[in-house]
Amino acid sequence: KAGVTQTPRYLIKTRGQQVTLSCSPISGHRSVSWYQQTPGQGLQFLFEYFSETQRNKGNFPGRFSGRQFSNSRSEMNVSTLELGDSALYLCASSPDSYTGELFFGEGSRLTVL
């Protein structure tokens, strides 16, 4: 069974640009969550999608957005990039979010210059 796949793995952007990250969950998993990981702040919850609906949302500005498609694949977008957006963005899937048991991808490492 294939794991969670995130693309791209690495990317470099400049301030003011926008970026889209993609996540393919484990087959059959309907819940996809996104987290931002930075050395000082650990794992910060961005949002969770279940059956194409945003079910939970973290405390990030509106520049961070996401969506989920009918095949459960998800994308997150960050507009007007800031230096502080440099981080590892992790996607996690689960059959549902009832239990809190998540399966993480390897992440997309974003560097903003």
Place this chain on the structure above:
Amino acid sequence: GQQLNQSPQSMFIQEGEDVSMNCTSSSIFNTWLWYKQDPGEGPVLLIALYKAGELTSNGRLTAQFGITRKDSFLNISASIPSDVGIYFCAGQGGANSKLTFGKGITLSVRP
């Protein structure tokens, strides 16, 4: 908002030693989970706890869900070099609610 406290930020132990980590919160959680992240990888679930007082083992790992539902601990016995990584605790307040993660403890194991 909800916060989970993990300290210290880093731990250094000798191979073969046992190590304990704890995680505390000012809020009650109904589920406690422990994840481990290896360098360059995403976190992997180690143990999930669903009932206050529950003690669960997974090989050399043992974790407990605190009676107050505001804390949990993880114990690693007879550490080996591959135990190196970042250990995160996470709590979930209720079904389908978001997970809150601690900031993690980086474990180093000296051969």
